[in-house]
Every structure is written in structure tokens, then in C-alpha cells.
Amino acid sequence: MxxxxxxxxxxxxxxxxxxxxxxxxxxxxxxxxxxxxxxxxxxxxxxxxxxxxxxxxxxxxxxxxxxxxxxxxTVGQTEFFRHVKQFELLANVVLPQIVTQKKTAKKLRIWSAGCATGQEVYSIAMVVDDMLEDSNDWDIKILATDIDTDALKFAYKGLYPQDCVQQVPSEYLRRYFKKRVGKDAGFCVVGKTLRKNILFRRLNFMRSGFSFKSDIIFCRNVMIYFDTGVKKKLINNFFNVLERDGFLCLGHAESLIGIDDRFDLVSRSIYKVKK
Ligand SMILES: C[S@@+](CC[C@H](N)C(=O)[O-])C[C@H]1O[C@@H](n2cnc3c(N)ncnc32)[C@H](O)[C@@H]1O
Structure with missing residues (x-):
């Protein structure tokens, strides 16, 4: 009992x-x-x-x-291309602006903060690779962090059952995943093109220092579990590592109202650091 x-x-x-x-x-x-x-x-x-x-x-x-x-x-619920409109905005609004700003330095830094089992970070990596025609000329790093070590191990492995990759557009599935056979039949594994720029790390928002200077931070469906005091500290830490003109993407049920007024809302829980 x-x-x-x-x-x-x-x-x-x-x-x-x-x-x-x-x-x-x-x-x-x-x-x-x-x-x-x-x-x-x-x-x-x-x-x-x-x-x-x-x-x-x-x-x-x-x-x-x-x-x-x-x-x-921890609640690790996630999926590929979750809140799909945000990924459309990433491709059509956010990345084009960052790419224009960074066209000389050709350095891009994105952080998936609270990445759970990895679907979010791989979705980001697919959009970035697809969008940047000359991606090999760019210095790209995508940091994927979570506090949950089991989720991180899963993310690092990048091995997903077929029904998990249903939301991945078929062209991306063909390009970025490999179907497994033998004992892993029925699973798809993330290919090298996506993996090469991703770093997985354990990071606890309540403990670790924030040092990854980022152009874009995704922290989606994480703050819903925090109270206002913790949210304020977290957003302040994100603010400190975001580049000027950097973007912060939150989950659809999350907002910065009453939390931090140093950001402008772009669309659909995507914020930009105020000028
Ligand atoms: C619901 S998942 C969100 C996954 C993904 N961002 C998405 O939107 O699909 C929330 C994640 O936040 C992580 N998390 C919760 N508290 C955390 C903390 N203090 N530091 C770092 N990660 C934390 C959990 O382990 C979990 O994987």
C-alpha cells in the first residue's frame, strides 16, 4: 500500500x-x-x-x-515541431533577421533550454540546416540542456520510434533520419548532419551559471512549472546571455507579462530583446 x-x-x-x-x-x-x-x-x-x-x-x-x-x-512531454507555427516563424522571420545581422561573422548560437528527450533541438537543427544554404560556411552551435539525465541520454541517442516522427515533414525525414533495421526495426535515428552542431549538457536553471551567448533561446513549456519569482530570475539570466536583437521563444501557454518588460512580443510567444 x-x-x-x-x-x-x-x-x-x-x-x-x-x-x-x-x-x-x-x-x-x-x-x-x-x-x-x-x-x-x-x-x-x-x-x-x-x-x-x-x-x-x-x-x-x-x-x-x-x-x-x-x-x-520532471515532466518531459514533448514532440517534433511542437507549436509548428513557431518553427514557421523561425524559418521565415527569426532566422532571416539573425542571418542578416551575422552575415559577416557567420556565427550562430541557439540554445534549447529544457530540451527533454531532444525532439525540440532536432526540429530546430532541421530548420536551420534547411534554411541556411551555405550552412557549412557557418560556425553553428546549438546547445541542448536539461536537468533530467534520463531525458538527456535519450536525446543524445536520437533514436525515435516511427510514430514519434510523424510530425516531421516527409522531406526532412528522408534527409535527416535513417531507418533502423534488425533489433531497432521500427525506429529512426537522427543522422550526422543534424548531430554535428548540437552539444548536449546537463544544466539546472536553479544552480548553473549561464554563459552560452545566444542569438535565439528556446525555453518552451518549462516555466509553466515555476512560480513568478523563479520565472523572473530565469528570464533575467536569459536576458543576460542573449545577444542584442536576440530572440526568446516560449511555449504557447507562457508569456512575459508581469515577468520582464525588456522584450517585445514578435508573435506566438516569440519575443525579441528591445532596442
Ligand atoms: C515539458 S518539457 C519541455 C520540452 C520542450 N522544451 C518542449 O516544449 O517540447 C520540460 C523540461 O524542462 C526540464 N526542467 C524542469 N526544471 C528544470 C530546471 N530547473 N533546469 C533545467 N531543466 C528543467 C524538464 O526536465 C523537462 O524535460
Missing amino acids: VPYLSEEEFELFRRLIRKHVGISFSSAKKFTLQRKLTSRLSGLGLESYRAYYHYLLHDKEGGWELRQLINAI
């Missing part, structure tokens, strides 16, 4: 999680958290939430268990 998580214990974990990950668990999500904690408890052979809480505080393995908990509580 799943042991009951008392209000007091819920509060302890809620605070711990907010402090380390930024995610705010509302009271409505108490049973979701209880379920996730129970699976960690049984994995460690612990009998109470309090024992688990102390285990986390005094983790002798340098934070390993905290990482496992983080992997369990």
Missing part, C-alpha cells in the same frame, strides 16, 4: 524541490508527488517519507539520489 504523505511532509518535499529544481508543486499535485516519492522509497528500501527526506539531505553519494528524484518528478 502507498503510505500517506502528511501535509507536513508534503511541505518539506515541496520546499526542497522548489529550492533545487524550481518546480512548484500545488496542493492539487500532492498525490502525484506522493506516487513519485513512493517509487523512490521502495527502490531504496526505506519505510517512511521522513527517512527518505533525511536520506536526501545527507546523501553520501554526492547528490545521486536527488538526481533520481529530479528525473522522476
